[in-house]
Amino acid sequence: MIELKDVYKSFSGKDVLCGANLKVERGESVVVIGGSGSGKSVLLKHIIGLLKPDKGTVIVDSTDLSQINEDGLNEIRKKFGMLFQSAALFDSMKVWENVGFGLKRHTHLADSEIKEIAVRKLKMVGLVDVEEVMPSELSGGMRKRVGLARAIAMEPEILLYDEPTTGLDPIMADAINDLIIKMREELNVTSVAITHDMKSAYKIADTIAMLYNGVIIAKGTPDEIKNTSDPVVKQFIEGSAEGPIVLEGIKK
Amino acid sequence: MLLKLIEYIGALIEGPIEGVGRIMVLFYSVLKWLFRPPFEIRNIFKQMLEIGVKSLPVVLITAVFTGMVLALQSYTGFKRFGAEGLVGSVVALSMTRELGPVLTALIVTGRAGAAIAAELGTMRVTEQIDALETLATNPVKYLVVPRFLSGTIMLPALTVVTDIVGIIGGYFVTVILFGVSSRAYLRTTWDYLEVEDIYNGLIKACFFGASFALVSCYKGFYTKGGAEGVGQATTGAVVVSSMTILVSDYFLSAWLFK
Numbered sequence: 048m049i050e051l052k053d054v055y056k057s058f059s060g061k062d063v064l065c066g067a068n069l070k071v072e073r074g075e076s077v078v079v080i081g082g083s084g085s086g087k088s089v090l091l092k093h094i095i096g097l098l099k100p101d102k103g104t105v106i107v108d109s110t111d112l113s114q115i116n117e118d119g120l121n122e123i124r125k126k127f128g129m130l131f132q133s134a135a136l137f138d139s140m141k142v143w144e145n146v147g148f149g150l151k152r153h154t155h156l157a158d159s160e161i162k163e164i165a166v167r168k169l170k171m172v173g174l175v176d177v178e179e180v181m182p183s184e185l186s187g188g189m190r191k192r193v194g195l196a197r198a199i200a201m202e203p204e205i206l207l208y209d210e211p212t213t214g215l216d217p218i219m220a221d222a223i224n225d226l227i228i229k230m231r232e233e234l235n236v237t238s239v240a241i242t243h244d245m246k247s248a249y250k251i252a253d254t255i256a257m258l259y260n261g262v263i264i265a266k267g268t269p270d271e272i273k274n275t276s277d278p279v280v281k282q283f284i285e286g287s288a289e290g291p292i293v294l295e296g297i298k299k
Numbered sequence: 300m301l302l303k304l305i306e307y308i309g310a311l312i313e314g315p316i317e318g319v320g321r322i323m324v325l326f327y328s329v330l331k332w333l334f335r336p337p338f339e340i341r342n343i344f345k346q347m348l349e350i351g352v353k354s355l356p357v358v359l360i361t362a363v364f365t366g367m368v369l370a371l372q373s374y375t376g377f378k379r380f381g382a383e384g385l386v387g388s389v390v391a392l393s394m395t396r397e398l399g400p401v402l403t404a405l406i407v408t409g410r411a412g413a414a415i416a417a418e419l420g421t422m423r424v425t426e427q428i429d430a431l432e433t434l435a436t437n438p439v440k441y442l443v444v445p446r447f448l449s450g451t452i453m454l455p456a457l458t459v460v461t462d463i464v465g466i467i468g469g470y471f472v473t474v475i476l477f478g479v480s481s482r483a484y485l486r487t488t489w490d491y492l493e494v495e496d497i498y499n500g501l502i503k504a505c506f507f508g509a510s511f512a513l514v515s516c517y518k519g520f521y522t523k524g525g526a527e528g529v530g531q532a533t534t535g536a537v538v539v540s541s542m543t544i545l546v547s548d549y550f551l552s553a554w555l556f557k
């Protein structure tokens with residue numbers, strides 16, 4: 048179970064999160080939506096302790112992340128798999144070494160076994176014959192999927208996806224959605240995903256939460272969100288430029 | 300007016316002081332992780348190769364020409380007062396006590412220090428360091444410790460090479476070009492050279508190695524702001540490391556060679 052309680056975060060005077068609250072139950076799949084630059088990635092990084100809140104608490108499996116030391120944090124992180132928005136592949140390593148990084152560090156498997164697992168995970172995200180390639184030789188969408196393979200390689204209990212389908216073609220995007228659903232159904236993972244793609248959000252979410260002005264302004268099932276009366280959420284999911292959300296600097 | 304001035308000076312020194320504080324924090328965590336198993340043997344060897352072995356060609360060229368020019372200058376200069384017999388000592392003492400460690404350190408900083416800062420800086424801005432953390436891997440242990448250790452070990456090793464090759468360069472110029480007898484050159488080399496000269500030089504090299512590696516790692520590790528930030532980190536690493544080497548060289552020499 049993951050819980051963010053009243054999380055505040057600002058960067059050099061710029062407030063990004065202003066009292067965000069979010070609760071994710073075990074086995075639940077939460078999708079966070081919100082405008083570009085609204086702090087979704089920042090929110091996600093708080094869950095795994097990459098960023099520390101200025102105020103407020105982050106709780107993972109009844110452990111307050113601010114109350115534990117480096118070793119404790121690393122133990123908790125072993126439960127996680129995270130896909131970064133930019134994939135964040137290690138560019139000095141081959142694709143299979145990227146995917147197998149966690150296995151190499153935290154298990155006693157031989158390289159050949161790690162490679163075998165890596166190849167299998169790569170196949171799950173629709174990539175074949177790339178294991179010996181360096182990440183710099185891949186396309187953006189391929190890098191994203193290698194990042195996804197790396198996130199699921201250790202079969203974590205909790206998966207954090209930062210825009211898993213951005214940069215993929217619609218068919219591949221849908222295949223990745225299916226994979227995310229499969230991960231939850233088969234391994235009962237808890238997941239938090241960020242997406243701009245409403246179709247994907249409706250498909251993979253048990254719960255959709257919208258981040259706006261540093262707080263979660265709405266939370267509900269896909270159906271509840273679809274039929275919302277909140278004008279901000281309505282404008283966002285309909286993708287309309289008309290409404291209460293104003294884009295600074297862009298005038299008609 | 301005065302307040303403004305104080306404010307201005309404060310703002311000017313705030314950055315460097317904060318930097319020193321944060322380097323110390325990094326140094327502390329390097330020391331903490333240094334002795335905690337499992338040791339990153341593979342990474343350490345890789346870095347020793349990067350920092351040490353790959354620096355060997357530039358170090359060799361620098362060493363041989365430094366030894367040669369030392370011999371050339373001291374031979375022609377000392378000839379004026381009939382002391383050309385001392386060339387061997389001048390070369391040996393200058394190389395082991397001073398030029399060996401300092402030149403090697405500066406050359407390695409220009410090469411490996413810049414590379415370290417650029418690599419870690421790129422890893423920082425592309426979130427690879429964050430990714431390491433999410434994979435339950437401490438980035439100081441995984442990235443900084445091997446580089447720090449390799450710098451501290453490889454710089455003295457390279458300095459030994461520089462010392463020897465420098466003396467050979469001096470021999471070449473004095474004996475082969477100026478026709479001084481080989482025995483006379485070697486005798487003056489050994490007569491005035493003491494073991495302390497060599498190992499105090501190596502202590503300096505150790506310190507330079509540790510400091511350039513730490514500074515370069517620090518600059519890379521805390522890089523901010525994309526490609527431009529990586530560029531600044533790289534230049535910063537070379538400038539600050541070189542300054543640290545040259546300034547600390549004076550104080551170390553004053554302390555070691557009493």
Ligand SMILES: Nc1ncnc2c1ncn2[C@@H]1O[C@H](COP(=O)(O)OP(=O)(O)OP(=O)(O)O)[C@@H](O)[C@H]1O
Nearest residue numbers: 058059063081082083084085086087088089090132
């Ligand atoms: N490490 C950081 N240092 C300074 N500012 C940051 C940092 N990380 C994020 N920010 C700022 O926080 C704000 C939110 O960033 P974030 O990346 O969370 O947005 P996002 O909602 O994920 O946007 P997008 O949908 O475009 O990915 C941005 O204004 C960004 O400039």
Ligand SMILES: [Mg+2]
Nearest residue numbers: 087088132209
């Ligand atoms: Mg983002």
